[in-house]
Amino acid sequence: MARKPRASQTFNIVVVGQHGRLSYEALLFAASLRHTNPDFKGRLLIAEPQAGPLWNNDPSIRDPDVRAAYDFLGAEVIPFENKYFGSAYPYGNKIEMLQALPKGEPFVFFDTDTLITGDLAAVPFDFNRPTASLRRENTWPIPQLYGPGYTGLWKSLYDKFGLDFESSLDLSQPDEYWRRYLYFNAGFFFYRCPHEFGEKFLDYALAIQDTPPVELCCQSFDPWLDQVALPLVIHALGGGRDTLPEGLIDGSISCHYRFLPLLYARESDLAVQVLETVAAPNKLKKVLKGHEAIKRMVFQGRGAKVRALFDQDNLPRKEQAIRNRIKSEGFWMR
CATH class of the missing domain: 3.90.550 (Spore Coat Polysaccharide Biosynthesis Protein SpsA; Chain A)
Incomplete structure (x- = not known):
């Protein structure tokens, strides 16, 4: 039935x-x-x-x-x-x-x-x-x-x-x-x-x-x-x-995602795709650039550099370890 x-x-x-x-x-x-x-x-x-x-x-x-x-x-x-x-x-x-x-x-x-x-x-x-x-x-x-x-x-x-x-x-x-x-x-x-x-x-x-x-x-x-x-x-x-x-x-x-560096480090390809897709239209992009972390992470490519630091299928067990790695590379923003 x-x-x-x-x-x-x-x-x-x-x-x-x-x-x-x-x-x-x-x-x-x-x-x-x-x-x-x-x-x-x-x-x-x-x-x-x-x-x-x-x-x-x-x-x-x-x-x-x-x-x-x-x-x-x-x-x-x-x-x-x-x-x-x-x-x-x-x-x-x-x-x-x-x-x-x-x-x-x-x-x-x-x-x-x-x-x-x-x-x-x-x-x-x-x-x-x-x-x-x-x-x-x-x-x-x-x-x-x-x-x-x-x-x-x-x-x-x-x-x-x-x-x-x-x-x-x-x-x-x-x-x-x-x-x-x-x-x-x-x-x-x-x-x-x-x-x-x-x-x-x-x-x-x-x-x-x-x-x-x-x-x-x-x-x-x-x-x-x-x-x-x-x-x-x-x-x-x-x-x-x-x-x-x-x-x-x-x-x-x-x-x-908590903070954008964590999103790029550990979240799904779908989450990254949605973020970058919805931020792209000029009407919103002009406004979103007013926040430094969004500007650098999404529009200037820092997020892609953070993502490349990690194997998303084999992440550190603790969030703090992920944060520390991002900070050690000078990529942390909030």
Whole structure:
């Protein structure tokens, strides 16, 4: 019996854009989305933090050419205010901006340093069961010699918020091995309502920051606070690590490249092709040249030199080793 075609879903996509590098990354993101998904029916939103007492400098996007390019690509700039985070913790933008999005409308958040490389209609988002990126390293927590291990550290957080710890575990992984515990990179996440997700994300993040469990007394939350709170939010909302098929987001459909030198060093030929294709039209090229890393990496060939340093099928296991090699050749930019 033939399978029924899956009904197409309408949802909003949001990235955070602000003055400087992120404003140009948001432009590349928008261009890649329009290139690979010309029939995307949802809204593309660029959440923009506004100047205020929590910022040392005005974070808003002040370049009129960048803003005009967003408009050309059909991206809407949505302003939001920082009431809790700002210069001291800019990663908090992805928490606070959620309240500025349309209430009750499904959304997918992507970090700005992402390219859309394939058809988003192929991704079976279940907006009732959120998840986030599993492309991560064991960055948090760092168990101390005489302190609690991974189980004690993570369980203290689940207990703090009245969540069931045992059901969050991946029992195929050994006890006290970091992959056993629910942990994500916050490079993407999704849910049925940004306000519902954002309220819980903010409540958990502030509670962890202000009144952490005693077990976490030796742990750092900077810059990891969003990634500490995120798995708790996802677990509380009925999501988990297995709500999307592998190989789509952070695979054939999207590429979270972090910095352009890392994109050229380790990402797929498809990601490089999409980047260089969407940056090429003169209307965008003139604007993108305003950022030094894009100008040198994409338009002046430095990216190709970085790519030639590595065998993409046999990369160093740790990202830091890749960074060090690029820096030793004098090619690192951000």
